[in-house]
Amino acid sequence: MSSHKTTWHPTNQSDETRNEWLDGLQSLQLRLEEPEYVNLRFLNLQAQLTGAQIAEDLNLFQILAESASPLTLTVNELSTITGIKASFMHTFAANKTTKTLAQPKYRGFIYHHFHTVGNIQQGFSNAVTSANHRNLVQVTHTDTKKAFSTDMSGLEWLRPEPRRFEAFQQAMSIAPQSRVPWLGGMGATVHDFFGPQPVTGAMLYYMRNVLHDWPREKAVVILSQVREAMGSGSQVLVDEIVLPTSGAHCHATCTDMLMMTGGAHC
Secondary structure, three states, rough: OOOOOOOOOHHHOOHHHHHHHHHHHHHHHHHHHHHHHHHHHHHHHHHHHHHHHHHHOOHHHHHHHOOOOOOEEOHHHHHHHHOOOOOHHOOOOOOOOHHHHHHHHHHHHHHHHHHHHHHHHHHHHHHHHHOOOHHHHHHHHHHHHHHOOOOOOHHHHHOOHHHHHHHHHHHOOOOOHHHOOOOOOOOOOOOOOOOOOOOOOEEEEEOOHHHOOOHHHHHHHHHHHHHHHHHOOEEEEEEEOOOOOOOOOOHHHHHHHHHHHHHOOO
């Protein structure tokens, strides 16, 4: 009999296994929660995002993540670094979440969802009610405009807003790239996908998270330009979230809601 022992750790498991466990834990939480805890969970959602944004403003996540000491930073140490009165703080230590939120792309993610998406989502419920819960496509056209008093679409409004646009770009850079090996490529080529596709006759045209940003008529134009560039052996792979009529995962449905409130079209 072998004396070798395999060390078990959650991070050693596959993404599929970990996602199954997380879904199971969430299901267990819903079964165990009493009504007052359901209320607290929803009450705390915005508070958590607000707290994360304040911590980003104070650079707390990066300070904790970069601390060389294996010990927790004391109240006085954090007070000296951040300028916060020591009486308002406890003792903190960096954990996995802290180190994640210290990364620039996640700092942008928090900023984008707190300052931009949060404002839009706050008004979405009233906008849907005003439309009698019908013609939601038209609501998505107007929700961003109402939130920021602009006649431009969401993306058009973001471009001349340097801090918001930078945060948006950082948030969009968060992708599961580390889950698959990078095979290299030809670099990035900028082009207007409403105009002619510059690469003609390719074996594969891969479109990931593109079409959901555009209404049907614009998506048709984008696909038509790809079709014109295709050769006899070319294929198109469209990688998007498609929601089933029932049984959709909460991550997918929340993404759908996010796209609607942001003026995009899943």
